[in-house]
Amino acid sequence: MSELFKTVQQSQVSLSVLMLPSHSNFGGKIHGGYLLSLLDQVAFASASKHSGHYCVTASVDVVNFLRPIEVGELVTLKASVNFVGNSSMVIGIRVEAEDIRTGDVKHCNSSYFTMVAKDDAGKKVSVPGLLLRTKDEVRRFLAAAAAIRDREQDKLDKRKLDPASEASKRELANHRVQVALAGA
Numbered sequence: 001m002s003e004l005f006k007t008v009q010q011s012q013v014s015l016s017v018l019m020l021p022s023h024s025n026f027g028g029k030i031h032g033g034y035l036l037s038l039l040d041q042v043a044f045a046s047a048s049k050h051s052g053h054y055c056v057t058a059s060v061d062v063v064n065f066l067r068p069i070e071v072g073e074l075v076t077l078k079a080s081v082n083f084v085g086n087s088s089m090v091i092g093i094r095v096e097a098e099d100i101r102t103g104d105v106k107h108c109n110s111s112y113f114t115m116v117a118k119d120d121a122g123k124k125v126s127v128p129g130l131l132l133r134t135k136d137e138v139r140r141f142l143a144a145a146a147a148i149r150d151r152e153q154d155k156l157d158k159r160k161l162d163p164a165s166e167a168s169k170r171e172l173a174n175h176r177v178q179v180a181l182a183g184a
């Protein structure tokens, strides 16, 4: 059987939510945790649409809260599959908040969720390939592949860190830390 490919558009998800006073923190801005929950929901929806299976969140690659979101703003989260591996997918999400009275739109957040498709028994399953139809889609796919490669390299580099090396001592000297190893 030939391999199935799906377009990015087939699994794009957009969710608009009005920010209510019950979503705010003590400073009157929207809770970061509430936004994280919405991000997870759209990532889940997009990954599940692409894969045709329920998915779990494997990791989240940086969530920067660029600007606070106010009560009364209309927040829109746009999610699409940027990259597929075997069972994993990287979902890119852009968050914008609109002041309904003025129509001003601000970019509040961009983040990348890695989701893994699972079957009904909870075993990971292979997902369809991705049919890239625009230069932006190709660019996003390559950026995700590069980020995955960098993360793997970073993991290897960190395993090699030697606490006793001169480089480690120089690094520690730059921070507000005292080293008092037991038995040293």
Ligand SMILES: CC(C)(COP(=O)(O)OP(=O)(O)OC[C@H]1O[C@@H](n2cnc3c(N)ncnc32)[C@H](O)[C@@H]1OP(=O)(O)O)[C@@H](O)C(=O)NCCC(=O)NCCS
Pocket: 056, 057, 058, 059, 084, 085, 086, 087, 088, 089, 114, 116, 124
């Ligand atoms: C994430 C999870 C599926 C990985 O399962 P695993 O048996 O360790 O599987 P593998 O190491 O073979 O990884 C499976 C895929 O996930 C990817 N993956 C695993 N851990 C990852 C991580 N931390 N970040 C990004 N990708 C990850 C792998 O690269 C692999 O991708 P591929 O199939 O496209 O090549 C598993 O650890 C899990 O189910 N975790 C709990 C998820 C969950 O409950 N989330 C909600 C938290 S409340």
